[in-house]
Amino acid sequence: MLPTYRDGDVLLVVRGVRPRPGRAHVVRLPPDAAGRPRPLSVKRVTGRDPDDPERWWVDSDNAAEGATSFDVGSLADEDIVAVVARLVRRALG
Template sequence: MPRSLVPRPRLVRVNGRSMEPTLHEGDLLVTLWGARVRAGDVAVVRLPDDSDGRPRPLSVKRVSGPDPDAGERWWLDSDNPREGVTSFEVGSITDADVVGVVVGRLHPRPRWLRGRHTPDRS
């Protein structure tokens, strides 16, 4: 997906437990579609198709940093080590697979997220 000259705000609702304790099922997030991602950001990403070739839904993941074997690609993690798909299962992704960057949570506990790289303890 080509990057827009100006990132566009979008609201995204969390579905699943892979980002706990930072984010929880039902949290409403403010994202910037088309924003440039940085290591440590939480982002909305497009994961590779599943083993049957079916597209996966968009996911919220931690972009932990560049792929150690392919620096132009991003490595993804979940904040919850017991849940979720990560780059250990599907490999790294390209810039084009980063749809948007999460900048904050609106509901239920408002908080800014961009640039913060530690889990929420509230």
């Protein structure tokens, strides 16, 4: 999620709330093309999937890298784990 967040940043997240379009969220992405699970990720929820309003569309703040819904498809409600409430501590370096 560069430039917004970087490896090692400490984020305060809130579980159990509805996704909030425009905000960063902790999400569970589907397995990669080889079937390997991906780690939890921080992605920006941009809104409902236009083709399936029951699912969420996610994007990355770094256009040069990072998986988005263009790569992995939209996500179900249960894949949106938490909303990022704030950056608590910036990583050193």
